[in-house]
Amino acid sequence: MSILTFFVIIPVLMLLGLWVARNLNQVRGVMVVGASLLLALSVYLTITFIQMRQVMPADQFPMLFTASHTWFKPLNIAYAVGVDGISVVMLLLSSIIVFTGTFASWKLKPLTKEYFLWFTLLSTGVYGFFISVDLFTMFMFYEVALIPMYLLIGVWGSGRKEYSAMKLTLMLMGGSALLIIGILGIYFFNGSFSGEYTMNVLQIAESHAIPVAFQKIFFPFVFIGFGVLGALFPFHTWSPDGHASAPTAVSMLHAGVLMKLGGYGCFRVAMYLLPEAAQELSWIFIILTTISVVYGAFSACVQTDLKYINAYSSVSHCGLVLFALLMMTKVSCTGAILQMLSHGLMTALFFALIGMIYGRTHTRDIRELSGLMKIMPFLSVGYVIAGLANLGLPGFSGFIAEMTIFVGSFGAETVGGGVDVMRRVATIIACVSIVITAVYILRVVGKILYGKVENKHFETLTDATWDERLAVCCLIFCVAALGLAPLWASNVINDAVEPILSVVTHVNP
Numbered sequence: 014m015s016i017l018t019f020f021v022i023i024p025v026l027m028l029l030g031l032w033v034a035r036n037l038n039q040v041r042g043v044m045v046v047g048a049s050l051l052l053a054l055s056v057y058l059t060i061t062f063i064q065m066r067q068v069m070p071a072d073q074f075p076m077l078f079t080a081s082h083t084w085f086k087p088l089n090i091a092y093a094v095g096v097d098g099i100s101v102v103m104l105l106l107s108s109i110i111v112f113t114g115t116f117a118s119w120k121l122k123p124l125t126k127e128y129f130l131w132f133t134l135l136s137t138g139v140y141g142f143f144i145s146v147d148l149f150t151m152f153m154f155y156e157v158a159l160i161p162m163y164l165l166i167g168v169w170g171s172g173r174k175e176y177s178a179m180k181l182t183l184m185l186m187g188g189s190a191l192l193i194i195g196i197l198g199i200y201f202f203n204g205s206f207s208g209e210y211t212m213n214v215l216q217i218a219e220s221h222a223i224p225v226a227f228q229k230i231f232f233p234f235v236f237i238g239f240g241v242l243g244a245l246f247p248f249h250t251w252s253p254d255g256h257a258s259a260p261t262a263v264s265m266l267h268a269g270v271l272m273k274l275g276g277y278g279c280f281r282v283a284m285y286l287l288p289e290a291a292q293e294l295s296w297i298f299i300i301l302t303t304i305s306v307v308y309g310a311f312s313a314c315v316q317t318d319l320k321y322i323n324a325y326s327s328v329s330h331c332g333l334v335l336f337a338l339l340m341m342t343k344v345s346c347t348g349a350i351l352q353m354l355s356h357g358l359m360t361a362l363f364f365a366l367i368g369m370i371y372g373r374t375h376t377r378d379i380r381e382l383s384g385l386m387k388i389m390p391f392l393s394v395g396y397v398i399a400g401l402a403n404l405g406l407p408g409f410s411g412f413i414a415e416m417t418i419f420v421g422s423f424g425a426e427t428v429g430g431g432v433d434v435m436r437r438v439a440t441i442i443a444c445v446s447i448v449i450t451a452v453y454i455l456r457v458v459g460k461i462l463y464g465k466v467e468n469k470h471f472e473t474l475t476d477a478t479w480d481e482r483l484a485v486c487c488l489i490f491c492v493a494a495l496g497l498a499p500l501w502a503s504n505v506i507n508d509a510v511e512p513i514l515s516v517v518t519h520v521n522p
Contacts, residue, residue: 015080016058017094017144020104023050024137031130040126041119047133048112051140055108062101063501066508076146076215085149088200089211093147098509099281099350102502103143103273106357110269111136113487114262117365119480121169121260128169131161132262139270148196148212148282155192155278158271159185159242162255162263170258177258184251185242192238192278198231199223199286217286218516228290235283236291236298243275243335244328245298246305253312256324261368264320268327269361273353276334280346280513284338288517295339296435302339303439305332310449314456319367319377322457323360326403329446330356336443337418340436341518343510344421350506351417355402355410355495362399362488366392369481370461373474379457384466389476393462395485400454402492405447410495417503419444 027047034040058078065077076095083091096104114132121128138158145151159182167178199217204210207222223231241248252272256264284291309329316322330352337349369392370385371377386393402409405416422440466472477485495502 015078015094016054017078017096018080019054020051020140020144021137023047023054024133024140027133028130028137031126031133034126037125040129044115044129044133048108048115051136052108052112055105058096059101059105059505062096062098063505066098066505079146081147081213088149090149091147091212092150093213094144095146095215096144097512098505098507099277100143100509102350102354102506103270103277104140106273106354107136107139107143107270109487109491110266110357110361113361113365113484114265116480116484117265117368118260118262120478121262124168128165128260131165132266135161135165135263135266135271139266139274142274143277146214148200148214148217150212151214151278151282152189152193152196155274156189158274159189162259162267162271165263166255166259169260169263171260172258173254174258177254181251181255184248188238188241188248190238191234191241195231195234195238195283198227198234199282202227202231203286214281214286221288221516223287225289225293228287229294232283232287232290232294235287236279239275239278239283240298240335241275243272243279244305244309244331245275245335246301246308246328246332249305249309249328249332252328253321253324256327256364257318257320261365261372264364264368265361268324268364269357272327272331273334273357276331276338276349276353279335280338280349284341284517285513291339291517292341295341299336299339299436299439302332302336303442305329306336306443306446307449310446310453314449314453316453317379319370319379319457319461320364322379322453323363323367326363326450326453327356327360329450330360330403333415333418333443333446336439337422340422340440341514342421342424343507343514344424345418346421346510346514347503347507348414348417348419348421350510351410351495351499351503352414354502355414355492358488358492358495359399359402359409359411362395362485362492363403365481365484365488366396366399369477369485370396374468374471379460381468382461383464383468384462384471386462387466388471388474391477391482392485395477395489396462397458398489398492400458402496404451404454408493408496410492410499413496413499413503415447 030043079095081093141154207220313325337345405411
């Protein structure tokens with residue numbers, strides 16, 4: 014049995030443990046033990062993966078820890094798993110968010126047991142998606158990750174939670190409908206022209222049998238299907254409402270990990286399996302992602318709700334992921350995966366802090382908040398650090414990711430090797446988001462943290478508790494560690510990007 018299967022087995026055991034738990038302490042115990050095991054397993058996997066990569070050529074072993082077991086022979090569907098550098102860092106990110114989200118939800122009430130059951134089911138889908146190399150199995154775990162969101166927001170959320178939960182579910186299910194059409198198209202047309210019907214991503218990419226005319230038909234279905242979850246404009250409108258209404262840990266997992274399924278799927282499935290269509294149709298989606306990047310940043314500037322500010326910021330940063338992938342250079346694609354890792358950590362930190370502040374002040378309106386630095390210095394300093402990382406201050410993960418993206422995107426070339434003017438213009442426009450991000454981050458930090466305490470009730474509030482401090486410190490450490498020592502991550506990602514990109518561009522970039 015592959016070590017990767019434990020990323021599914023442990024959450025399933027956590028679900029059983031939560032089901033039989035009889036009191037709050039047992040529920041917390043199951044979550045802490047399970048989340049800690051998953052974090053330890055992901056760290057061990059990362060270290061082992063790096064050690065194995067050092068002794069074998071990257072092009073010979075695109076996936077490690079592979080295993081395959083047929084479970085529906087008529088359609089050649091298999092439980093097939095394997096990881097490359099992209100999968101490994103995404104599993105590590107997911108484990109960090111689940112671990113910190115557990116402590117961010119430490120005092121959540123009511124129905125704590127039921128909440129953690131759905132939260133764990135959501136994380137099961139995320140882990141299963143990142144380890145799958147079979148299209149149907151990947152889609153199945155994708156759906157498992159989406160379905161719990163409705164209840165987690167509709168029951169435990171705040172504000173217009175029923176509306177937000179329904180809007181999110183309908184839009185993401187619409188994306189899933191497009192996705193299943195694209196997956197079946199890939200399966201049947203690859204089988205028709207190659208003679209081998211398979212759902213295995215690696216085998217489909219190797220056969221490369223789908224004619225360009227059919228690729229052009231199914232590429233939009235797959236890219237938009239995944240792009241909806243990645244907040245692709247104009248299919249992003251579910252995201253701000255969903256983030257704003259979700260409970261703290263759900264917002265952390267949703268923005269920090271779940272939205273990354275979109276970028277991962279666009280790269281691993283849409284671009285990898287339909288490469289010619291990706292090249293010919295990329296200009297359409299570059300325009301849409303450029304709009305996402307700038308529109309999300311501008312929208313964040315005019316919001317007054319802390320969660321909406323961070324939600325629109327996520328639209329901008331996740332748009333940057335898809336933007337960089339479509340540039341199809343090794344540097345830009347490496348930057349895109351780094352951005353997925355960096356943004357996941359930063360936005361989880363932001364949502365954790367916003368939830369902690371809201372739990373004390375009972376408002377997220379920046380017009381009603383001021384002087385918090387005097388009242389809750391730990392949470393305020395954490396918010397400043399999160400803001401500086403988000404606007405790309407050197408020394409934090411955001412700077413590394415965004416610089417890699419913009420440098421790689423500006424160097425994009427045409428198929429013939431000339432300067433691609435359209436991509437360079439789009440890159441320059443996208444760079445505007447850096448300035449806009451600094452505007453709304455510094456505006457919010459100055460407004461809510463400094464100045465006089467206008468609401469006298471706030472003076473009686475307390476600072477972070479031990480469980481909140483643990484979650485915040487863990488995320489700050491990860492954001493700073495990735496910013497100060499990014500080479501291990503970029504090297505692992507770079508090795509994984511190269512074989513995929515060589516298929517997409519037909520040359521070694």
